Amino acid sequence: MRSKHEKPGESAFYPWLLLAYPPAHDLVEGPVPQTGPATLCLAAFVVLYTLSVALSFRDRHRAAAASLAALVAVTFLLLTRFAEGWFPLATLMTIACGAVIRGRAVYTVLTALTAALVLLMWRTGAGGENISMTVWGAATGGLVVSVVLKLFSVIAELRETREELARAAVAEERLRFSRDLHDLLGHTLSVMVVKAEAVRRLAPRDAEAAARQAADIETVGRRALTEVRATVTGYRGRGLAAELASARTALAEAGIAVTVSVPESRMAPEADALLGWAVREGVTNVIRHSGARACAIRLDGAILEIHDDGRGPGGSGDGNGLRGLAERAVALGGTLETSAADGFLLRVTIP
Incomplete structure (x- = not known):
């Protein structure tokens, strides 16, 4: 599961609503035909943009896609019915597309929307410079958002993979360590058992030889203790x-x-x-x-x-x-x- 802090949050997308300032300024200061419907459409645009982004970041993909479809419809309604200066809204529309649509589908959608924008601006008599700037802003906005979100998603997956590999390495090292101790103590205890049997056999008839074997057991035990300590600090053999x-x-x-x-x-x-x-x-x-x-x-x-x-x-x-x-x-x-x-x-x- 991805953490909130592993990719940009939805709050990073709301400052882009400043691109809606020119239309809002026109509604207040400039002569805009059908001011009432224009105001309602612009308000709907802002609400739908905010809703699309919010639903997308809450993983409610179907609702976000429906909201985005409504946003696209309202955007083209605004651009076909009102002032030419409102074309910056197209960049907001494609930013929302980059946030909502995942995978390769985003490139198809952005290409279709960009072509529709070119056709619309050409029919309204916009100049080549305005068309180039609008198309550039719209296409780049959606692509950058899509690529950045994908990049953060890959980074999160890599981080999870790295953590999983670290956990696996720890588990493997614990297993190796336990086997090292098994090898070390198994050998040492086998030697001690053999010497203990020798002590038992020698004790009734040769106390001096039995004492030597007992001393060997003590030596082996002390050496085993040293080797165990060395194993704990990375000793291999x-x-x-x-x-x-x-x-x-x-x-x-x-x-x-x-x-x-x-x-x-x-x-x-x-x-x-x-x-x-x-x-x-x-x-x-x-x-x-x-x-x-x-x-x-x-x-x-x-x-x-x-x-x-x-x-x-x-x-x-x-x-x-x-x-x-x-x-x-x-x-x-x-x-x-x-x-x-x-x-x-x-x-x-x-x-």
């Missing part, structure tokens, strides 16, 4: 090297044999963060869902593969983590592929 180190530890402690084949290389920060997220998400799925005994992580050029011999994510589908990872890959111009043949394979390709 710790990078491939850090995630590989964490993956080795987490997989080993979960009793899963891990093979890492990742050459040392420098890459763009965005790509490094994406591959880090891929390792985090892939290893989290291996630990939590796969039941795997072995996992291989391999980087070949622009392709990262995480392959295990387990059953994959299971019946839950890709889940929020893989969906979020796929969105990040697409945003960077890459792809995410998964395969459940011969274990579970996660492949991320970056440009």
Whole structure:
């Protein structure tokens, strides 16, 4: 819905009634034939002009069109029956047309009215200069009003579109943020659960080893807190090297044999963060869902593969983590592929 302040209000059209001053002056000062009917017609003209504009801005289009038709009839009655100096009323008539008629129809109507004005003025013996000025004023008045109102309408639509896009961007960012937290906390909590199980197993027979595992849980928890804070401020990932180190530890402690084949290389920060997220998400799925005994992580050029011999994510589908990872890959111009043949394979390709 358009706001009142997004286009000129009807009050902007009423000062143009000053164009009716010459006819009013003639009625008071000059000899005008049939002064009574002329006065009534001029009063009707003013009322119909005001009514056409007011109804148009109140979105009562049918009533406004009927009022405009009556205004056109009264205008030509005035111009055919009274003084030649009253032709400025034609400009008021076309201004009302520009306010009432919408779309391409306004050009057809203005062309017809302009042609009728030329014919009428030529028949009354008006000079070429008067005809040119009147036609110019009438045609320009209607066109300018129509174009300005259309322009303000388009501006209002663009503003609404921009606001809608802003709302969509906020919603998308909230979704991205929630998936980031899911990825981050899912991985961290998986590691903490594995270490807690190790503490439970070691506590009866090796208190010192259990204490070390408990200390690791504290370290992981503190690191998770730091990472959550970093995520809130726009953090995207710790990078491939850090995630590989964490993956080795987490997989080993979960009793899963891990093979890492990742050459040392420098890459763009965005790509490094994406591959880090891929390792985090892939290893989290291996630990939590796969039941795997072995996992291989391999980087070949622009392709990262995480392959295990387990059953994959299971019946839950890709889940929020893989969906979020796929969105990040697409945003960077890459792809995410998964395969459940011969274990579970996660492949991320970056440009």
